[in-house]
Amino acid sequence: MRDGTTSALQEASVLLASQSSSVPRGIRIAQLVDSLRTFAAKAQQPLKALLDQKTRSTETFSSSTTLWISNQIYITDATIELLQQLEVESSIAEIHEQRVLTMGDHFNAEHLDANAESRTNIQTWSVGKIGAEAVWAQGFMGLNVTIATIDTGARATHEVLRSNFRGDYGWFDPETKSATPFDLSGHGTHVIGSIVGAKGIGVAPMAEWIACRGCRSFTSCLESSLLACAQFVLCPTDAQGINANCSKAPRIVNNSWGATRGTASFSAVLAAWQAAEIIPIFSIGNGGSLKTCKTLCSPGSENNVIGVGATNSVDFLFPSSSTGPSLESRIKPDIVAPGVGIYSAWWTRDNVYAITSGTSMASPHVAGAVALLLSAKPGLTYSQIWAALTTSTVRDENIVHNASVYLSCGNISVSTFPNNIFGYGRLDVRHAMEVILSNKDTRE
Numbered sequence: 001m002r003d004g005t006t007s008a009l010q011e012a013s014v015l016l017a018s019q020s021s022s023v024p025r026g027i028r029i030a031q032l033v034d035s036l037r038t039f040a041a042k043a044q045q046p047l048k049a050l051l052d053q054k055t056r057s058t059e060t061f062s063s064s065t066t067l068w069i070s071n072q073i074y075i076t077d078a079t080i081e082l083l084q085q086l087e088v089e090s091s092i093a094e095i096h097e098q099r100v101l102t103m104g105d106h107f108n109a110e111h112l113d114a115n116a117e118s119r120t121n122i123q124t125w126s127v128g129k130i131g132a133e134a135v136w137a138q139g140f141m142g143l144n145v146t147i148a149t150i151d152t153g154a155r156a157t158h159e160v161l162r163s164n165f166r167g168d169y170g171w172f173d174p175e176t177k178s179a180t181p182f183d184l185s186g187h188g189t190h191v192i193g194s195i196v197g198a199k200g201i202g203v204a205p206m207a208e209w210i211a212c213r214g215c216r217s218f219t220s221c222l223e224s225s226l227l228a229c230a231q232f233v234l235c236p237t238d239a240q241g242i243n244a245n246c247s248k249a250p251r252i253v254n255n256s257w258g259a260t261r262g263t264a265s266f267s268a269v270l271a272a273w274q275a276a277e278i279i280p281i282f283s284i285g286n287g288g289s290l291k292t293c294k295t296l297c298s299p300g301s302e303n304n305v306i307g308v309g310a311t312n313s314v315d316f317l318f319p320s321s322s323t324g325p326s327l328e329s330r331i332k333p334d335i336v337a338p339g340v341g342i343y344s345a346w347w348t349r350d351n352v353y354a355i356t357s358g359t360s361m362a363s364p365h366v367a368g369a370v371a372l373l374l375s376a377k378p379g380l381t382y383s384q385i386w387a388a389l390t391t392s393t394v395r396d397e398n399i400v401h402n403a404s405v406y407l408s409c410g411n412i413s414v415s416t417f418p419n420n421i422f423g424y425g426r427l428d429v430r431h432a433m434e435v436i437l438s439n440k441d442t443r444e
Contacts, residue, residue, distance in 0.1 A: 024247065025247070025249070025276075025277065026245070026246045026247025026248070026249065027246075027247075028276075029234065029235060029246040029247075029249050029276045030235070030246040030247075032234075032272065032275055032276060033068075033234060033235045033244070033246055036068045036069060036071075036272065037068045039068075039071065040066070040067075040068035040071045041068075043071055043091065044066060044071070044073060044091075046089065046090075046091045047073055047086075047089060047091055047092065048066075048073075050085065050086075050089065051064055051073075051075070054082060058081075059079075060078065060079045060081060060082040061075050061076060061077050061078045061079065061082055062076045062077040063075075063076045063077075064076070065224055065228070067224070067227045067228065067231065068231065069227060069230050069231045069234060069268060069269055069272055070227055070230075070265070070266075070268040070269060071268065072227065074098060074223075074224040083095065098222060098223050098224060099223040099259060099260075099265065100219075100220055100221065100222060100223070101215075101221040101222075101223065101226065101257050101258060101259050102218065102219045102220075102221065102257070102258075103152075103187055103215065103218045103219070103221070103256060103257050103258075103358075103360055124200060124201060124342065124343045124344070125313055125338070125341075125343075126194075126313075126337075126338035126342055126365060127200060127201075127202070127203055129313065129338050130203070130337065130338065130365055130369060130426075130427045130428060130429050130430075131428050131429050131430025131431065132203045132204075132368070132369070132372065132429055132430075134430040135372050135429055135430055135433050138376075138433065140372050140373075140375045140376045140433065141204060141205055141206035141207075141372070141375065142196065142203075142204025142205065142206045142207030142368070142371040142372055142374075142375050143206040143207070143375050144375060144378065145204065145207045145208070145251055145252070145371040145374045145375050145378075146166065146207070146208045146209070146210060146248075146249075146250040146251060146252075147195055147196060147204070147207050147208070147209050147210075147250055147251070147252045147253070147254065147367055147368075147371055148209070148210045148211065148212065148232075148233045148250040148252065148253040148254070149188060149191055149192055149195070149209065149210075149211045149212070149253070149254045149255075149256075150211075150212050150214040150215075150226060150229040150230070150233065150253065150254075150255050150257070151187055151188030151191050151192075151211065151212075151213070151214065151215060151254075151256060151257070152183050152184065152185045152186070152187040152188040152189075152213060152215045152216070152217065152218070153173065153181055153182050153183035153184070153188045153189070153211060153213040154171075154181045154182075154183050154188050154189050154192050154209075154211040155181070155182070155183050155189045155345065155346075155347045155350070156171070156180070156181040156211075157350050158189060158193070158345045158346075158350050158351075159198070159199075159345075159350050159351055160193055160197035160198040160199050160201050160202070160345050161189070161192055161193060161196070161197060161198075161209070161345060162350075163198060164196055164198075164205070164206065164207065164208050164209060165181075165208075165209060165210075166208050166209065166210050166248075168238070169210070169236040169237070169238065169245055169248040170208075170209070170210040170211070170236075171210065171211055171212070171239055172212045172213070172228075172229065172232040172236070172237060172239060172241060173212070173213040173239075174212075174213070174214075174224075174225050174228035174229065174232075174241065175213070175216075175222075175225060176213075177239060177240050177241065178213075178239065179239045180239075181211060181213075182213075183213075183347040184216075184217070184347070185217045185218055185347065186346050186347035186348070186354065187215070187217075187218055187256070187360065188211060188213070188215075188347075189344075189345050189346060189347045190342075190344045190345060190346065190347075190354060190356055190361070191254060191256050191344075191360060191361070191363075191364045192209055192211065192345070192364075193344035193345030193353075194342060194344045194361060194364035194365060194368065195207070195209065195254060195364040195365075195367050195368045195371070196208075196209045196368065196371075197344060197345055201343070201344055201345065201353075202344075202368055203364070203365055203367075203368025203369055203371070203372065203429070204367075204368040204369075204371035204372050204375070206375070207368070207371040207375070210236065210248075210250060212228075212229035212232045212233065213225070213229070214226040214228075214229040214257070215257060221257050223259075223265060226257070226266075227265075227266075227269065228241075230266070230269040230272075230273070233249070233250060233253050233273070233278065234246075234249060234272055234273065234276055234278065235248075235249060236248040236249060249276060249278060250278060251277065251278060251279060251370075251371075251374055252278070252279045252281065252367050252370050252371060252374070253273065253278055253279070253280050253281070253367075254281050254363055254364055254367040255280060255281065255282045255283070255299070255300075255363070256282075256283045256358075256359070256360030256361075256363055256364070257283070257360075258282065258283065258284070258285045258296075258297025258298060258299070258300055259297060259298045259299070260297070260298065266298070266299045266302075267299075267302070269299075270299060270302055270304050270305060271304075274304050274382065277381070277382070279306070279370055279382050279385060280299070280304075280305040280306070281305070281306050281308060281363050281364075281366050281367045281370065282297075282299055282300035282302075282305050282306070282307050282308065282363060283297075283300060283307075283308055283310075283358070283359035283360045283362060283363040284296040284297055284300035284301065284307045284308060284309055284321070284322045284324075284332060284333045284359055285297035285300065285322040285359060286310075286318075286320040286321065286322065286358050286359055286360075287320070287322045288319070288320055288321050288322040288323045289319060289320065290317075290319060290405060290406060290407070291407065292323065292407075293323050293324070293325075293407055293409035293410065293420065294323065294324065294325065294409070295322040295323050296322040296323060296324055296326065296332050296333065297322060300322075300332065300333070301324070301326040301327070301330065301332050302326075303328075303330055304382070306334050306335065306366060306370075306386060306389070307332045307333045307334050307335075307423075308333055308334070308335055308336065308337055308339075308359060308362045308363040308365075308366050309321040309322065309323075309333040309335075309336040309337075309339075309359055309362060309421075309422065309423065310336060310337065310338070310339025310340060310357070310358060310359045310361065310362035311336045311337065311338060311339065311340065311362070311422075311426055312338070312339075312340035312341070313338070313340070313341070315394065315396055315426055317336070317406065317421060317422065318339050318340050318357060318358070318359070318362075320358070321333075321336070321339070321359055321362075322359065323407070323409050323420055323421055324409055324410060324420030324421075325409065325410040325420045329410065331410065331412070331418045331419065331420055331423065332420060332423065333422070333423040334386070334389075334390060334418075334423045334424060335366060335389055335390060335393060335423045335424055335425065335426070335427055336362065336422050336423060336425070336426050336427070337362040337363070337365040337366050337369075337426065337427040338361070338362060338365055338427075339357060339358055339359055339360070339361040339362030339365075340357045340361075341355055341357060342355065342356055342357065342361040343355050344356070344361075365427060366389070366427055369389070369427055369429035369432065370385055370389075372429055372433065373385055373388060373429070373432060373433060373436055376433060376436065376437065377436055377437075380436065384436065384439075385436075387435075388432045388433075388435040388436045388439075389424075389427065389432050390418070390423070390424035390425075391424075391435060392428050392431035392432040392434070392435050393417075393423075393424050393425025393426055393427065393428055393431075394425055394426040394427075394428045395417055395422075395425040395426075396426075406421050407421070409421060
């Protein structure tokens with residue numbers, strides 16, 4: 001709608017800033033959501049009145065979905081006649097066909113481990129690579145931190161996922177309203193495993209997880225479903241999408257999907273999450289090559305998210321990992337993390353695992369790392385976490401020594417940090433933990 005959500009967020013931000021820090025986070029988020037709902041209801045009233053009239057008189061569309069987080073209405077099967085009327089409706093800022101986003105990762109489900117069920121500890125190379133084991137040894141494993149994923153769903157009964165799934169207020173599928181989690185492609189299950197999986201699979205194995213099914217498959221993430229999931233993350237509901245309880249909102253949301261570079265559909269979502277102290281992690285996409293710059297996806301290209309690229313076990317860039325800079329000449333990615341040959345849970349059975357590659361596999365490592373930091377200091381802000389992650393990275397010889405292999409995207413050499421290939425460097429959560437524990441200004 002023409003009024004967007006900017007003024008609603010500004011009003012809510014003023015209200016939240018005036019409150020005592022003792023006001024529970026859930027109450028503050030509920031006030032934010034109420035402001036967004038009220039604003040959207042008023043802004044959308046003329047259009048809803050028109051749609052109600054059409055419903056009573058003619059068959060000009062089959063259904064409509066209202067989204068308060070972005071102040072949008074999605075109309076299914078609209079006729080030409082209805083579109084012509086919408087074009088002259090003054091309350092509407094833009095009309096566009098529903099976008100279908102993708103994941104575009106490189107799956108190989110043939111690499112299955114038939115003996116995994118008999119093991120008590122599987123341990124993947126990537127968990128050790130980022131220093132997670134050293135952080136576990138300090139007693140920080142993600143306890144009391146909730147992480148959300150917006151993805152293809154989840155196999156919640158998988159042996160490495162079942163123990164820390166929230167259950168109630170932990171699942172939503174805006175399309176089917178399924179009562180229980182499911183995953184028909186494996187992407188979501190694999191991602192969650194890398195974040196919180198047991199047996200050495202995940203970075204933060206004691207963190208709690210929730211999930212929303214925003215994607216039907218690797219290649220089909222409906223914009224309306226992603227936005228509905230964004231609402232669920234901001235203020236979780238039951239599986240039917242009702243009985244909201246904002247105190248259940250996570251601190252972290254992993255997003256292993258992306259839109260065409262520069263797409264602005266999710267700007268309002270990012271602003272709302274930021275106001276609610278939800279830290280968004282995004283993969284930056286797999287549209288890159290060693291010969292191309294400016295290939296990264298949105299929203300990973302935005303300035304209020306942590307955009308993640310992918311590296312292999314010796315810190316070489318995954319060849320398809322997208323590159324910056326953004327359309328606004330912003331340096332991206334922010335950071336890179338293991339994303340090649342990642343072993344994690346699979347969707348077909350409760351004891352099946354698969355090896356996959358892509359930036360979708362890298363961002364979960366960062367999400368898990370953030371959970372470890374928050375388990376040490378729950379009051380950390382987005383800015384503090386971003387600073388800890390980006391000032392503690394690995395910038396080893398495999399990056400700098402091979403500088404000639406990579407382009408100087410945005411006229412910045414990869415031997416200079418940050419750059420538009422590796423960002424600030426490769427994730428090292430052990431050193432990031434040292435940063436926050438030594439910083440007396442960070443909140444406990």
